[in-house]
Amino acid sequence: MTLSANNTAHPSFQRLRVSGMDCAGCERKAVAAATRVAGVAHAEANAAAGTLDITPEPNVTPSPEAIEQAMRGLGYAVVSKPAAGEAVDEPAWWQSAKGKLVLASGALLALAAVLHLAWPALGSWPFVAATLVGLYPIVQAAWQALRVGEVFTIEALMSIAAVGALIIGAAAESAVVVVLFAVGELLEGVASSRARRSISALSDLTPSTAWRLASVGEAPEEVPADSLAPGQRVLVRPGDRLPCDGRIEQGGSYIDESPVNGEAEPRYKRGGDDVFAGTVNQDGALTVEVTRRADDNTIARIIRLVEDAQAAKAPVARFIDRFARWYMPVVVALALLLAVVPPLVSGMAWSESIYRALALLLIACPCALVISTPAAIAAGLSSGARRGLLIKGGAVLESLGKLKVVALDKTGTLTAGAPEVTDIEAWHGVERAEVLSLAGALERESGHPIAAAIVAYANAAREKPQLPAVEDGRAIAGAGVSGRIGGVEVTLASPRYAAGVATLDEVANARINALEEEGKSISVLLKDGVAVGAIALRDEPREDARKGLDALSKLGVKAVMLSGDNARSAAAIGKMLGIEAHGELMPEDKAGYVSRWQQEGRGPVGKVGDGINDAPALAAADVGIAMGGGTDVALETADAALLKNRVAGIAELIQLSRATLANVKTNVALALGFKAIFLVTTALGITGLWIAVMADTGATVLVTLNAMRLLRHKF
Numbered sequence: 001m002t003l004s005a006n007n008t009a010h011p012s013f014q015r016l017r018v019s020g021m022d023c024a025g026c027e028r029k030a031v032a033a034a035t036r037v038a039g040v041a042h043a044e045a046n047a048a049a050g051t052l053d054i055t056p057e058p059n060v061t062p063s064p065e066a067i068e069q070a071m072r073g074l075g076y077a078v079v080s081k082p083a084a085g086e087a088v089d090e091p092a093w094w095q096s097a098k099g100k101l102v103l104a105s106g107a108l109l110a111l112a113a114v115l116h117l118a119w120p121a122l123g124s125w126p127f128v129a130a131t132l133v134g135l136y137p138i139v140q141a142a143w144q145a146l147r148v149g150e151v152f153t154i155e156a157l158m159s160i161a162a163v164g165a166l167i168i169g170a171a172a173e174s175a176v177v178v179v180l181f182a183v184g185e186l187l188e189g190v191a192s193s194r195a196r197r198s199i200s201a202l203s204d205l206t207p208s209t210a211w212r213l214a215s216v217g218e219a220p221e222e223v224p225a226d227s228l229a230p231g232q233r234v235l236v237r238p239g240d241r242l243p244c245d246g247r248i249e250q251g252g253s254y255i256d257e258s259p260v261n262g263e264a265e266p267r268y269k270r271g272g273d274d275v276f277a278g279t280v281n282q283d284g285a286l287t288v289e290v291t292r293r294a295d296d297n298t299i300a301r302i303i304r305l306v307e308d309a310q311a312a313k314a315p316v317a318r319f320i321d322r323f324a325r326w327y328m329p330v331v332v333a334l335a336l337l338l339a340v341v342p343p344l345v346s347g348m349a350w351s352e353s354i355y356r357a358l359a360l361l362l363i364a365c366p367c368a369l370v371i372s373t374p375a376a377i378a379a380g381l382s383s384g385a386r387r388g389l390l391i392k393g394g395a396v397l398e399s400l401g402k403l404k405v406v407a408l409d410k411t412g413t414l415t416a417g418a419p420e421v422t423d424i425e426a427w428h429g430v431e432r433a434e435v436l437s438l439a440g441a442l443e444r445e446s447g448h449p450i451a452a453a454i455v456a457y458a459n460a461a462r463e464k465p466q467l468p469a470v471e472d473g474r475a476i477a478g479a480g481v482s483g484r485i486g487g488v489e490v491t492l493a494s495p496r497y498a499a500g501v502a503t504l505d506e507v508a509n510a511r512i513n514a515l516e517e518e519g520k521s522i523s524v525l526l527k528d529g530v531a532v533g534a535i536a537l538r539d540e541p542r543e544d545a546r547k548g549l550d551a552l553s554k555l556g557v558k559a560v561m562l563s564g565d566n567a568r569s570a571a572a573i574g575k576m577l578g579i580e581a582h583g584e585l586m587p588e589d590k591a592g593y594v595s596r597w598q599q600e601g602r603g604p605v606g607k608v609g610d611g612i613n614d615a616p617a618l619a620a621a622d623v624g625i626a627m628g629g630g631t632d633v634a635l636e637t638a639d640a641a642l643l644k645n646r647v648a649g650i651a652e653l654i655q656l657s658r659a660t661l662a663n664v665k666t667n668v669a670l671a672l673g674f675k676a677i678f679l680v681t682t683a684l685g686i687t688g689l690w691i692a693v694m695a696d697t698g699a700t701v702l703v704t705l706n707a708m709r710l711l712r713h714k715f
Helices: 024-035 064-073 097-118 125-147 154-167 171-205 298-311 315-345 350-363 367-386 394-400 410-414 432-443 449-460 495-501 506-517 545-554 567-577 587-599 612-620 632-637 648-683 689-712
Strands: 014-019 040-046 051-056 077-079 209-213 221-224 233-236 246-250 253-256 267-269 286-290 389-391 405-408 420-426 471-476 480-485 488-493 521-527 530-538 558-562 580-582 605-609 623-627 640-642
Touching (some): 024 040, 024 051, 024 064, 024 125, 024 315, 024 367, 051 064, 064 077, 097 125, 097 171, 125 154, 125 171, 154 171, 171 298, 171 367, 171 689, 298 367, 315 367, 315 394, 350 689, 367 389, 367 394, 367 689, 389 394, 389 648, 394 623, 405 410, 410 558, 420 432, 420 449, 432 449, 432 480, 432 521, 449 530, 506 521, 506 530, 506 567, 545 558, 545 567, 545 648, 558 567, 558 587, 567 580, 587 605, 605 612, 648 689
Parallel strands (some): 405 558, 558 580, 605 623, 623 640
Antiparallel strands (some): 014 051, 014 077, 040 051, 209 221, 209 233, 246 286, 253 267, 389 640, 420 530, 480 488, 488 521, 521 530
16 A cells, blocks of 8 residues: 655645634635735645645745734634644633633623623613623634735624624624624534544554664664654564554564554565554564654555645535625625615615614625535545545545446456466477566566566575566566566567567467466566567456445446456456456557547546556546555556555445535535525514524534534445
């Protein structure tokens, strides 16, 4: 399993952890404030992850203090230069600024009510005082947002409504409105914090300390896990979590990888196998060589990928944001009309028309609408990550649910990816041992499953061949490998490629055809352009392949196999799995199939693969999906990754996407439905200020809770 996360190409890019951002409005204010700081060229806020990305102008370093001050002015707290995957240290709700506002304004409202009942002569002044005290931080936030160019904010509308209510003599309702608004903001913040914790809690899987082995024979030393460097060695005792990504040097044990990829069954790992931070060593002591720093281990990269994915908004989320930007000015204009027109046209009392206009402002606040989509997208991405389904953005999550065709690679995707050598052919006087030696040497540095099988067979041979040094070794995309051995150009490639660069005699063709009829994959060995031998391998389908393909069929998605392997072998596997199969395809051929299906209107096309030869098709597809055990190139090119290495994960991705999109539609319907009902009742004077705030708060809470259901999505 290999992951890549690239935040930005700018060398001075900085990611800050920011607490207090809960919605798209918070993001806009944070970005507006940050970009006003001298030296900041670009800023991007992500409320779902609690991050602020700063890109400075060329040759300029913005003042960290100035950025932090700009955030504090908006009521946010900043933690700069966090450890990889470190969660924002958010206080308990009653210790947060929003929690304190709820407690203070609630206490003041209660006190005002008691004073009003005990001393009626005081009139409405206790409620006026309660309103002004509770409103102060809200007005302050509105003013800070106004200073950075954000005019139509929820705080501004709230301030106008509360002050307007005081002016027309509705002090008691104004005080109630302030309290209800504070409660709504607090609930929104608590829900957002929960979504953030669902991902940042992954960082807790890595232990804070590790037992480092300074040298052989010395007692292990307990050190901070984040101080480990590549090349160092650590002792992992039975029952311990692994503190790092590494490679086992000594020992063997069953490793529980479920914290990282959700795989329920522990896997036995031995010397030479890779292990990952956060996984659990079950029953044997291990000596592990560290291969990655703490800020670049698997857990840290998963967290970064999900945070980046949350920042990449889905098209529906971008539409909602654009809608909210013109929606709020329109609502303010309607409120002004409602305040002015009725008194002038029908003789309505000014106090009544202004009261209705203020209530309209409150009910029309787009909080529920704005949070409806990002909350669902963030919850969907988080739910997927905890199941080993990594999705690189809301746009990808939205596209997955629309797939109609999925093209899958054969080796390592539909098959176990662990082919075994069955036959070694030698021609033109070359010994079988030499064929194996040359093939093993060429494939020694390759990460493809077929290469691993050939090298493993060579290493396990009764008379273990010497693997000579290879000069100028290079991969032939979709065909094989080549290099110079002892001054001779040697190539190990598919029969199709070999036939194109060399002449295969009758003996070679006959043996290749016979082996392919048995459903075996063939690699032909060429020395200076002459076919001198071949190696045959066979790979069996994954245990879950048929079940995963059946799940796709039930979702109405057609599965097709595209393989670089010979046509007979591809057809044999396709027949076993009951799907359409195409073999002997070069990388450009696979990409061509994907493009053709798109042009023919067969629907959005997904591509699943794990190797270098899959990269063009992954890039051409509407959604590229990499198997978690694949190469860095495949994982970089893909839009999503299956960390479990299970075919069933493809259907799970599509199910999660459709569940998320359904959740978004429900949220938007709830938000707009509440708005529509109470806009009418408010304009008619049926509902007042506090009902308006309760409706807005209630809608926000409902859509947030509905989105949080995705965190418990059942696959």
